Amino acid sequence: MFFLKDLPTQRMLQRYAAEHPEMDVDKVAAALTMMRRASVLIRALDAYFAAFDLSLLRFLILIVIDREAADARLTIGDIGRRIDVSKPVMTRTLKRLADGGLIDIAPDGADKRSKVVTLTAAGQDRLARTLPGYFKMISGDMATAM
Amino acid sequence: MFFLKDLPTQRMLQRYAAEHPEMDVDKVAAALTMMRRASVLIRALDAYFAAFDLSLLRFLILIVIDREAADARLTIGDIGRRIDVSKPVMTRTLKRLADGGLIDIAPDGADKRSKVVTLTAAGQDRLARTLPGYFKMISGDMATAM
């Protein structure tokens, strides 16, 4: 993700508004600001995760598995359904997490098409070490806006 | 961009907060909501732009050139500096816009390293046809939050 470094000034938006009556200057300005904020925050998060050999997606996968009840048996599809990402990306990313020893992918006994994904001890540890900085970063970002 | 479809519930955040005192539940919840909103909005925008054979980046480039003073001579680097995107991506994307006839890329007389980028009539037209729906979409999104 990326976005304009210098958002349009109020004056520029008003110039556009004169030509585009369907436009609400305040709402447009708010949306642009939000997208810029999200863009900057997500970049910062990804840089932070990289230090743990994670990405935003790999982190989200760990957290989705972790927050499930202890006896839950999440399949690859279950995880994909909880995150807004396509199936092939899930396949590839889970393989990478498994290669890194952070998750286990095992066949599901009941349905031979499915595979059950669980966190390894290393995965739980990696997540635990990542969380404090993560919460700190997003709290800190919001602190400038609230 | 992508993000959790189901954001953590207040209850789950409080469970994490108990283990992570540095975490401010309200701020974390606000940041997660913002990223989710931005993610959804950007997807919708990209889908909208695709109908005009544009992407968010290609659109931003057109708007950055357009909003400059009529006699401004933006170079490739100038545009890159206004948008949060790397130089090679600018090179590739500008080439694509030029191939599509939406911009002109001409050598700069003064500095032989630089190239000056301008909108063609087709580029201005494409931008003009894209803007109303764009403003409508982001106004509409914000309307649900303001």
Next chain:
DNA sequence: GCTCCTTTCTTATCATGATAACCATATCGC
């Protein structure tokens, strides 16, 4: 119990972001 449709996951391929390393040209210091 076949046939057909659905579901789960994978493979192949493309689009588009990033960095590293490279020319060509400008500019700075002396």
Next chain:
DNA sequence: GCGATATGGTTATCATGATAAGAAAGGAGC
């Protein structure tokens, strides 16, 4: 004015998102 450094742009390569299409298994209708 010449060597060193900085700047503008490109090429090569990788990371990671998407869609399309297929294999394997499950399930529904008859």
